[in-house]
Amino acid sequence: MAPTLSRRQLLGLGGGAAAALALSGCGGGSSAGGSGGDASSTDLTWQMWSASTAEVDAWKKVADIAGRASGSTIAFQTAAWNDYWTKLTSQAASGQTADIVSVQSLRAPQFAQLFTDLSPQLADMGVSESDFDSSILDALKVDGKLLALPYDFGPLVVFYNKTAFEQAGLALPAMGWTQDDFLAAARKLTSGNTYGFFAGAVPDSIIPFAMSQHGVQAVTSDGELDIDTDEWRDTLNWYRSLVVTEKVASPLPAAGSQAAATNQFLAGNAAMNIDGPWSLINAKATASFEVGIAPMPVGGSGSKTVTAGSGFGVSTAAANQDLAAKATAGLVNVESETYLGQSGRAFPARTAQQSAWYEGNQLQDAQEVMDAMIAAAEGYRTTAKWTQVNNEWNKYAVPCFNGDSDVDSFIQQVMAQA
Amino acid sequence: MALTGAVRVTDATGSPQAPAPPRGTKRGDGRAASAFLLPGAIGFVAFTAFPIVASLVMSFFDWPVLGDPSFIGFGNFVELFTTDPVFTTALLNTAVFVLLYVPVNIVVSMGLAVWISPRIVGRRYYRVLFFVPAVTPMVGNAVVFGLLYTPRGLIDSVFQTLFGVSAPNFLGSSAWALPAVVLMSVWQGFGYNLLVFSAALDAVPPSLTEAAAIDGAGPVRQFFSVVLPLMSPSLFFATVLTLISSFQVFVQPYILTGGGPGNSTTTLVMYLYQSGFQNFRLGFASAIAWVLFVIIMVLTAIQFLGQKKWVHYDQ
Structure with a gap:
């Protein structure tokens, strides 16, 4: 009797324990995903994308600075760039974001509902709007709500292969160089498998040209997507001709390869490319040639461009809104921005701290171009459906710029996302 | 009741070792069994049953990621089949992918399995070699193929x-993107079926082929009239699984082409992902998932009905 019973009990206990384990496992999982609102009152969470352990270390250091400034403890959560947006989407769907959420200005309209409006609390946070570059501050505002405080930004400019220019006996692109100069240089730099320019399939590669040629962006100042215009048709046809008729840019390899432009430039296969200062330090360190930056070549509307950047905002789900707001201010305070600038992690959105970026990274020679382009830039405008627009743009630009389809069908496909 | 009776009989015979156990075991096993089943059942309910039901429910809603869902009945399904231009393309792309991929995969894996089935030198090494693509992560393979395919890549050079x-x-x-995706998928996927066919070929009794040879059948006749019918259960198994997995193709277009150029490589699951996680239409994405489910279920059912005609289970 006794042995049978105890065996039965043992079985029951074993099963029960396994069930309890499974249950507690589930419980642990869900509470770990929580916003931390139930933790002690000075604990905050902050989510941010990153690409390397060096970056993670830098962000953790910024978290420490902000923690000290706001009297909180900030736990850093991270994911790679692409995964970050998928993760943020699914977290938003279940209402479980971190207290402080990082956002790129281009995606601000898309995630607007996730953020608390910071404008009424700026004084309490000890933040003055005038300390920041106004174009990026505007880009992080949606319907008058300030979603996030910017930490970095930059104008899209021309990156060029200085070594290739010198070898070809070309004058280096300087302030005031024109689109004719650009095309002449691109022709001279194209031979065999190397091209003068990389015609990227993303809006970022084309909008600066549309700005310089016609002063238009893809999204109007009213927030409407509109590329079904004569101005855009002209710019797109010009851009397409770089690949199809001038053949100074290589045929586009595939949709979905955002890194293609940077990689082709860094590999020395394309001598010019459109990129932002956030890539400059890495480009200089990686390329086997000397990298220079030039202003947008002067077109019908001058030398103009757009700025984009990123910032940190307070989630509406944050339990302690005041503390989260103070910590957010700490993430972009003078100390944080100086550190980010000096270490080359970001071109500071705080104007007074920008010198740290030039001085800390021996980039004084870039300052003239940067200053001029920042002055000539508008904030990069997007819509709430920008990811869709970007995807369709990317997919349909490939056949269009490769000469398989025309500009009108490209415009039609992209405008279907309006 | 019968069992209880038996227990009583056992008791009555006075066997000292086994008085209570049968009765006790019956009750106790029930409890213990449910206790053991519980972890699995919880997992099943939480991670399989609940999401399935939830996605069915969601497919009848306009369910944005941010904001409140609203019930729209069959709205998502109606949109899929009437106004949505991409869905038809995705359906067509998926069908073309399946029609190209499944036969090529079966023929290649069968051909290679037959080739390495005689006792050729280094046969085991070939098996390992051919299986390597199937066990390497598909994302890695796709990235490498992307580099091979790109202008100035290896193939171009x-x-x-x-x-x-x-x-x-x-x-x-x-024109080339979808065939390129199929080619990469075949390279990635044939190893698994090759192992299945290889094992089935080994199980064919040599006496049967020998008998056929004595009767004057050549190698080709032997293969099609003796070996292939004997392998038909494996062939059926491989076809069903390959068909199901090929309808769910996602990683290859996601990494290689992002669904482009245009929508030329947007498959159903790719479109599902874009709808749900890039366009934030969770209800619409769920509707695509259910349409895909029904397609796969119907085709698999047809295969199961059809197998009576060509699959031989008794040897």
């Missing part, structure tokens, strides 16, 4: 060296 002309811009051309 070989073309230029051998023929003096550039290779097609495989992933950048609407």
Whole structure:
């Protein structure tokens, strides 16, 4: 009797324990995903994308600075760039974001509902709007709500292969160089498998040209997507001709390869490319040639461009809104921005701290171009459906710029996302 | 009741070792069994049953990621089949992918399995070699194929060296992108079926082929009239699984082409992902998932009905 019973009990206990384990496992999982609102009152969470352990270390250091400034403890959560947006989407769907959420200005309209409006609390946070570059501050505002405080930004400019220019006996692109100069240089730099320019399939590669040629962006100042215009048709046809008729840019390899432009430039296969200062330090360190930056070549509307950047905002789900707001201010305070600038992690959105970026990274020679382009830039405008627009743009630009389809069908496909 | 009776009988015979156990075991096993089943059942309910039901429910809603869902009945399904331009393309792309991929995969894996089935030197090494693509992560394979396919990639360089002309811009051309994705998928996927066929070939009794040879059947006749019918259960198994997995193709277009150029490589699951996680339409994405489920279920059911005609289970 006794042995049978105890065996039965043992079985029951074993099963029960396994069930309890499974249950507690589930419980642990869900509470770990929580916003931390139930933790002690000075604990905050902050989510941010990153690409390397060096970056993670830098962000953790910024978290420490902000923690000290706001009297909180900030736990850093991270994911790679692409995964970050998928993760943020699914977290938003279940209402479980971190207290402080990082956002790129281009995606601000898309995630607007996730953020608390910071404008009424700026004084309490000890933040003055005038300390920041106004174009990026505007880009992080949606319907008058300030979603996030910017930490970095930059104008899209021309990156060029200085070594290739010198070898070809070309004058280096300087302030005031024109689109004719650009095309002449691109022709001279194209031979065999190397091209003068990389015609990227993303809006970022084309909008600066549309700005310089016609002063238009893809999204109007009213927030409407509109590329079904004569101005855009002209710019797109010009851009397409770089690949199809001038053949100074290589045929586009595939949709979905955002890194293609940077990689082709860094590999020395394309001598010019459109990129932002956030890539400059890495480009200089990686390329086997000397990298220079030039202003947008002067077109019908001058030398103009757009700025984009990123910032940190307070989630509406944050339990302690005041503390989260103070910590957010700490993430972009003078100390944080100086550190980010000096270490080359970001071109500071705080104007007074920008010198740290030039001085800390021996980039004084870039300052003239940067200053001029920042002055000539508008904030990069997007819509709430920008990811869709970007995807369709990317997919349909490939056949269009490769000469398989025309500009009108490209415009039609992209405008279907309006 | 019968069992209880038996227990009483056992008791009555006075066997000292086994008085209570049968009765006790019956009750106790019930409890213990449910306790053991509980962890699995919880997992099943939480991670399988609940999401399935939830996605069915969601497919009847306009369910944005941010904001409140609203019930729209069959609205998502109606939109899919009437106004949505991409869905038809995705359906067509998926069908083309399946029609190209499944036969090529079966023929290649069967061909290679037959080739390495005689006792050729290094046979085991070939098996390992052919299986390597199937066990390497598909994302890695896709990235490498992306580099091979790209202009100035390996394939293009070989073309230029051998023929003096550039290779097609495989992933950048609407005509070539889908075949390029199929090619990469076959390379990735044939190893698994090869193992299945290889094992089935080994199980064919040599006496049968020998008998056929004595009757004057050549190697081709032997293969099609003796070996293939004997392998038909494996062939059926491989076809069903390959068909199901090929309808769910996602990683290859996601990494290689992003669904482009245009929508030329947007498959159903790719479109599902874009709808749900890029366009934030969770209800619409769920509707796509259910349409895909029904398609796969119907085709699999047809295969199961059809197998009576050509699959031989008794040897």
